[in-house]
Amino acid sequence: MSTEDLPPIPPLAAAEELAREGEAAKGGPATTTGIPGRERAERIRSVIAYTVMFLVAALFAIPFLWSVSTSFRTLADTLGGFSLLPRHWTTSGYHEAFHTFNFGRYTLNSAIIAGAITVSNLFLASLGGYAFARLKFPGREVLFMLVLGTLMIPDQLRLVPIYLMLVNWIPSWVGHLGFHNASFVNRNGVILIQLVSASSLFLMRQYFLTIPRDLEEAAKLDGASYFKTYRKVMLPLAGPALAAVGILTFQGSWNGLFWPAILLQDRSQFTIPIGIANFRFAYTTLWPPLMAASVLAILPILALFIVFQRYFVAGVAAAGVKG
């Protein structure tokens, strides 16, 4: 795999790790075993180590468990002093969150936005990644550098220009295509500006580079078109990379706060994070529905994480760069 032409971008490691099937390499330090007399000390040390680790893990988990516990309480229960579990279990927090405070609608909006962005990233990043990895065309390296360069452009710099573009230009362009009075200071805008990301494209390209060429050559000999080769040969082989891109994109856009905070102004289009942000200031101490909404925001990501942990870990570099 040629990495000569690449700047030091961490997702490279991620793509390589994905390409390596199975568990990550176990390159831990060598343990000194087999020396008599040390065994007892070793055992005591490992008991202490495990205890400390479980304590730290518990410390990491407590905030989440506490929010789940509170989401099943009555409001009176949250004010009545400390108790580990709810004194009266109730789902009224969820009821209120869904019906009184509209989080049912917000959940749907989050799913629509994150779903659309994920599908579009999968398609555009794999198509572009395939072209950058396999097809030869003049200016390919320059264009790819340009893609990687976008990783250095912070969202904050883009805030004002993109906001003005979405208000002024894009609606008028779309108007020329026959869609009049289209607005992009809403859900459509949030989706539009995140259709594909450089880290998605980079991850796909790096993965395609690790796939042996034999299969494509066979397809080529059979007279398959480039699109068919992409669709029938490359995509089925790129499962792990597609999974990583899909999961990371979904997680990022599901949690997204910055662009939704700027572009979602109509309540009916709020996502869960924006709903939570607004709720926090309107109803400061209505803890059970707030915790229910927080659980709602966390649960899908937790489920994804439990099932697909490997892809999260492999793709962390990409996510870290995105911030």
Add this chain to the structure above:
Amino acid sequence: MAVAVAKRRQARGLGNERTREALVGYGFVALPMAFFLLFFIFPVGYAFYISRYNWQIFKGPYVGWGNYRTLYHDAVFWHHAVRNTLVYTVFVVPLQMALGLALAVVVNQSIRFRTFFRAAFYFPSLAASAAIASIATYILASDGLFNTVLHHLGYHHTNAWFTQENTALPSIIGLNAWTTSGTMMLFYLASLQAIPVDVYEAAAIDGAGAWRTFWKVTFPLLKPGHFFVLVVSIIGSLQMFDQAFLIGGASGGPNYSTMTVVLYLYNQAIKSISFGYAAAVGVVLFAFIFTVTLIQRLLFGRAEVA
């Protein structure tokens, strides 16, 4: 059959085939490239252009460096937004790095439940910032879990941590050190696994204990890793927005104690509709972040994290 097709192709000429491949290549990258040009590359120049105008709702008169001059004398920007962002960065970066490294060293041992520990330490980095911030607000409320625990330990603290001017920012620092430590852990883990095993074997033969091995062998060998994590952490800290927005509100309360540079930019653009001025803030922030990145590239060149 296949051979016949191949022969026909060859007959059509290689040059032709190359042109077709190139055209298909351009076709496949056209949409992503158009997207990156329109929504990433172009806005960089456009932001600078906007920053040279007195641009409110509509484009106003050209003011040259006027917005930058105003920014230079803007007390709220320097005394609150920049100051808080720097304080935040100075404290949160070492905390994140230390926590991340400690966790990475732990889960890099050949221990049981390694996957579980790694997952448990990493998960807070993945959860929505809005959810984490509201859980933290609840736990750090005046009668919240944290004050209850403190009370049992003999410390009496009755104020909500996020609503007091002197505790709001430190609380956010603590919160973010916790949530991001998992990401830093994974970066360090990649660096740790790049260290060859024979180095440790040599240290073991020399009779070095675990503590000594860590400080004399592991820690210095992690140098590229340290630097990478440092830069990622600094860039992330300079861009801090979510927690300030969620906890202090758009105004960065109480009394600007949670106002950050990005929150200030957001306020100028979305609340005050001063697009020209907000664009200038964005350009200054970008220049700063770009410099940090450049220093990293110059010092470490093509060094990879792993």
